[in-house]
Amino acid sequence: MYRSTAAARDAVLYARIEKDLKHFRLDVEFSCAPGSLLAVVGPSGAGKTTIIRAIAGLERIDGGVIRWGGETWDDVDAGVHVPVRERGVGYVFQEFTLFPHLSIYRNAAYAARDGKRVEELLRMFDIWHIRDSKPHRVSGGERQRCAICQVLARDARVLLMDEPFSALDAPNRRKLGELLRVVKRETPIPIIHVTHDIGEARLLGDEILPVVAGRVEPKWILPFLLPLGDLGGAVCRRGGAEGRPDEQGEVELPVPRREYCL
Amino acid sequence: MYRSTAAARDAVLYARIEKDLKHFRLDVEFSCAPGSLLAVVGPSGAGKTTIIRAIAGLERIDGGVIRWGGETWDDVDAGVHVPVRERGVGYVFQEFTLFPHLSIYRNAAYAARDGKRVEELLRMFDIWHIRDSKPHRVSGGERQRCAICQVLARDARVLLMDEPFSALDAPNRRKLGELLRVVKRETPIPIIHVTHDIGEARLLGDEILPVVAGRVEPKWILPFLLPLGDLGGAVCRRGGAEGRPDEQGEVELPVPRREYCL
């Protein structure tokens, strides 16, 4: 269903990303196999968006390498930086950016080879009836669904999604989840899914990459991995737990009572 | 803690809103007492954003009235339309719009009477350390937190929040939830909270207004109100259940297995 170039089939994405941000240095290393979904999870401001912008080639990294299969996309020491469009990544922006001057349909079809596929996706996500509206005249969730269709309608070699569920209601979340399973099965490419929500990461991710204040912090998700229900506090060292990058040392971890910790 | 004008204390917000949208007519009626939180919930594209834009005065309604206490804000038959700023509503936009030319601090302080309150809020939501950054240089969640601070720092007579949790991680969701409880207790004003997520609505709302395709549709939330766990399908008449406004008749309702229906 979801098509990709033949060469892409066995290509693993590998990234070691270092970048100075305003209050900390982002320094993470990970790889993602084709057909596997890596959920990058972490508190707000942890550096998640920066990671996928770097993979897309929209952000220059200050150190490290990014490789996809045999291709080197970024290599700071060797001075390599492949332009965005040659990477062939599909990227759903956190702000679900759409072209303001194009209708929903023409947005979705911008990079599609195949009109049938576009129609299929728009119908699946229930925005076929507003296909002629401009983005500023549709609702937030409708815009986000269009951004997802836009990316799923093209041949991507890596799929990057930044909080693609943020404005989606339950049925549309379910649809996207199902669709991602189909993609993983039929056109195995690496998928990176950014979210602030452990629940989402647990349900979707084949692997989970927890990022806190720019570093991989496996302990951060421990408390969330315990069975749902009432729990006491848990203690974890290094790296502020609540996305406070300047806080070091012992901190009390947030303990979710439910998926919504209110 | 959260201040408001004395006159605001006992003012009930009442709205009967009719407006022609692209594919259906929005037609809802509700009221919201001071100190009470009305959760407007419904699928994507149901008309939720339109409702609070109308209350804010940003959208002209085609029929109905909007009243707050003794004031009439909108009355189509009488030709009344009070300008936005005279309504004194606090509105968190779904896109968490900030002024791009102002720093995080100056954004939050735009309408604040009191610098201390601003600092308090920025510290509480952990964005004090980036107070001098411009919005385009901070993360999505940081922007949304700033938009929330901006509104909570001012004296509002009605609080309108459009999906204020969409980019927030668990700790920040919890903080906002707590803060809303404080607001409700200490400065009772009507609060309208828009979300596509029943879980959120259930946890926060004193009352829930389910909107589907422009109409109040109490049956729509029935299946979500059953205890969590595996359930069979449930049937509900009228109004497309999955936000498909043009679909009429019997439809199968989505049945959430968890809060995340993937």
Add this chain to the structure above:
Amino acid sequence: MTFRSLAIACGFAVFLMYGGLIVSLLYFVHGPSFLQVLLSDRTVYSLVLSLLTASVVTVGAVAVALPAAYALSRYRFPGRRLVDAILELPMIVSPVALGAMILIFFSTPAGALLQERGGYVIFTVYGIVLAQFVTTAGVATRLIKTVFDDIPRRYEELAWTLGASEAKGFLTVVIPMGRRGIVSAAIITWAKALGEFGATITVAGSMAFHTETLPIAIFMRLAQADIEGAAVLVLILITIGLAVLFGVRAFTGRGAYV
């Protein structure tokens, strides 16, 4: 007074200034002479020549300005600030002086060689086009650069992640998104070219039925102290110029999405 009425009052103040000038022209014009001047062969020639050269120049200037403005707005290259700094030159130097500079250029060995090889420009219709191009190209570039500066980069980023080349991003995203500003710049370019007089008369002369554009014809009337004739020609220029612009704007101005 509310801010709203103050702002609208300012709008009308600007209108009244120009409207008043037009009305005072009517004080000098009498019906029959208007038609007589309008329908004379010479006026028709000037009018067609003016509309034609202004349109050709606008197309050329905008065609060069679009990529140039994009380069200035998006790329960092050595000499960028220098290029950027010189764009207002044709405004700072009044048209007559600019025309003189063009003549001076053609009197240098380089310019002379160019004319020998490429054919004469001075005192021909090509001279009109050149003079108008020189007076407008810089400003057109500056105006379009301002438009591009205000288009957020993230739309191009989106296009690139969707596999678009820089050229495709430019053509399918930047230009359509800046459409209104570009049309506005083109309109100003056209208006400026249509009204261009000083450089034109200097480079191309004022030969009747040859290089006499409408502004030159107006000047010649004034030069003969024929105020009535000048007033009639000014009215013709204003009527046709504003009508064309009104039409263009009505046709292209729709479809804001902000």
Add this chain to the structure above:
Amino acid sequence: MTFRSLAIACGFAVFLMYGGLIVSLLYFVHGPSFLQVLLSDRTVYSLVLSLLTASVVTVGAVAVALPAAYALSRYRFPGRRLVDAILELPMIVSPVALGAMILIFFSTPAGALLQERGGYVIFTVYGIVLAQFVTTAGVATRLIKTVFDDIPRRYEELAWTLGASEAKGFLTVVIPMGRRGIVSAAIITWAKALGEFGATITVAGSMAFHTETLPIAIFMRLAQADIEGAAVLVLILITIGLAVLFGVRAFTGRGAYV
């Protein structure tokens, strides 16, 4: 050739055109005469007068254009399209003709009354200011309107929900957000006022040490067939004009947020 190099090449083409014109001026200028002309009292007077009037006019024109442009961009009021349509008038009508229109206006009974009551404008320094104002105000309004058109309404909506009045929204949101475009419009206005010649000489005459701006001085040199003197004055005008603009732009151009 990539799109990038094509775009940069276009930028340099525009540069070369103007750069070439400046260089060919040097062909006519000899060192000593440059200094001699530059330091003469008369040149200094013209220079100061030009810089002063252009600056005063820019402040005035932008001050009127800001609210007028906002009204045209945001409000629907009867006559809006008419006001909008007339803004290019000073471009379409060449400056000499515009100057003549101003003279014509003051020769009508209404204009004569105005001058009797309010003092003479024609052939005075006020005439310079008036002529430059009339030639620039419309374009300044048009340019700033384009800037405002491209500022999304939702920022004003945000300001209003935060309790800002329309005036406060205008002052704290629209103007700062459109800052770069407004500065750009002001620069074009200033450049145009500085280089304005045709309307100025028609309305204010060309008296040395009185109403002789630098462009008028250049023209008078040309009119005396003193090409070298004209070339020197053009160089002075270009140098000072571009230097001021370069400074202004370096000072205000920072801080994009797109």
Add this chain to the structure above:
Amino acid sequence: SWGAELLVFAGAAAKPPLEEIAGSFTRRTGVTVKTTFGGSGFVLSQMALAGRGDVYFPGSSDYMEIAKARGIVPPQTERIVAYLVPAVVVQKGNPKNIKSLHDLTRPGLRVAIADPEGVCVGLYAVEIVERNFSPEAKAAFRRNLVSYTDSCEKTAAAVSLKAVDAVIGWEVFRRWDPHRLEVIPLKKGEIARIGYLPIGVTKFASDRALAQRFVDFVLSPEGKAVFRRHGYFISPEEARSWIGAPKPVGGEYRPPRDWIRR
């Protein structure tokens, strides 16, 4: 002689008669005559810079002197076409009741002359003032002098448009705008000299014989008749009899330094 053409550069003041003559010349010989009009000095600069132009016909003698001095017009080709007599020019109906040259010193009048530095008629005006006014009268005149105009035509237009009450110009001005101008003749003694309109073939002329033919045609009875019809004196005798006294034709005059400051 198909294809032959002549470029004529002329002062704008002589436009109507010259265009008429050029038309007859073309009809008679088939030679296209392209005339460019402008300020006499300005068109001279234009010719010098462009290195083109066959015939030079300035609006006054001093530019011909410059052209000869620069070698642009060989002195032997210069001929005189018409003669000009200075006069006071006032608005039609003489609303300020100006009867003589000395009335121009009356307080409250607005007077202009052409720029003595660039425009010949200004030079003649300065000479008349210097010759006839006492130092006190001169001072009074200069108090009334509001500006210099930059060309012959604008000197006339200044009165036509009521920008000033009077100018010292040419007697022929009244023929340019008979509806708005009136001429007050000077007294015999007040006039210093008679102006004239010279014409000459330039060194740039590619076909000198043809250019000379055109000059001869202008000077032929047919050409002179046209000039007479437009109100010019075509012989010194005509001018002298209008003045009523013999006066020299042309000659040099240097204005005192205080009229022209560098």
